[in-house]
Amino acid sequence: MQVKRLVVGPLEENTYIVYDKETKEALIIDPGDEPDRIEDLVRVEGLKVKYLVCTHAHFDHVGALPELKKSTSADILIHPDDLEIYEAARDMAAFWGYDIDPLPKPDIYVKEGDVIKAGNLSFKVIHTPGHSPGGICLYGQGVLFTGDTMFAGSVGRTDFHGGSLSKLKESFKRLISLPADTVVYPGHGPETTISNEKQNNFFIHELD
Ligand SMILES: [Zn+2]
Numbered sequence: 001m002q003v004k005r006l007v008v009g010p011l012e013e014n015t016y017i018v019y020d021k022e023t024k025e026a027l028i029i030d031p032g033d034e035p036d037r038i039e040d041l042v043r044v045e046g047l048k049v050k051y052l053v054c055t056h057a058h059f060d061h062v063g064a065l066p067e068l069k070k071s072t073s074a075d076i077l078i079h080p081d082d083l084e085i086y087e088a089a090r091d092m093a094a095f096w097g098y099d100i101d102p103l104p105k106p107d108i109y110v111k112e113g114d115v116i117k118a119g120n121l122s123f124k125v126i127h128t129p130g131h132s133p134g135g136i137c138l139y140g141q142g143v144l145f146t147g148d149t150m151f152a153g154s155v156g157r158t159d160f161h162g163g164s165l166s167k168l169k170e171s172f173k174r175l176i177s178l179p180a181d182t183v184v185y186p187g188h189g190p191e192t193t194i195s196n197e198k199q200n201n202f203f204i205h206e207l208d
């Protein structure tokens with residue numbers, strides 16, 4: 001497996017291009033902005049993009065979807081509980097002073113336990129509400145993509161529409177019960193491991 005990270009947009013969101021080296025089939029996780037840079041990488045590596053996965057629908061994670069849907073024809077995956085936020089993402093971006101194109105309709109709704117495959121890679125969907133109602137993490141091949149549920153040393157805010165501190169606590173508990181050596185790729189900031197987060201994440205002390 002190859003994982004490439006591009007930091008995109010004014011909110012420095014992590015877009016991950018994840019692919020099977022053998023078949024070149026790829027997932028793009030959270031294409032938030034700067035579609036040209038993402039497309040360049042897809043072209044240079046010769047990838048066949050199967051899915052555009054939204055860990056959640058905040059505008060900094062979905063802004064490049066219109067362009068990428070056009071250029072890759074890949075299916076857009078999202079948890080249905082974030083659909084309301086998805087549909088409001090453009091207005092929310094405008095509210096914060098950013099401009100994104102109208103988002104294409106999602107193609108596939110995913111839920112807890114679903115498996116997403118690209119080539120020889122497979123990732124399990126873990127539904128992790130808290131930062132947003134339909135937040136998901138992807139777990140497979142010893143790595144975990146956490147979106148804005150878990151960062152190195154911290155967690156996502158719960159004061160946006162649909163956020164819930166109590167749900168975030170439950171979601172966080174599930175994530176730290178994964179194997180300690182799991183590599184964590186968050187939606188913002190550097191990568192980490194479950195073991196690091198058990199020791200260093202401030203949120204550990206907030207759990208009931
Ligand atoms: Zn977010």
Ligand SMILES: [Zn+2]
Nearest residue numbers: 058060148187
């Ligand atoms: Zn974010």
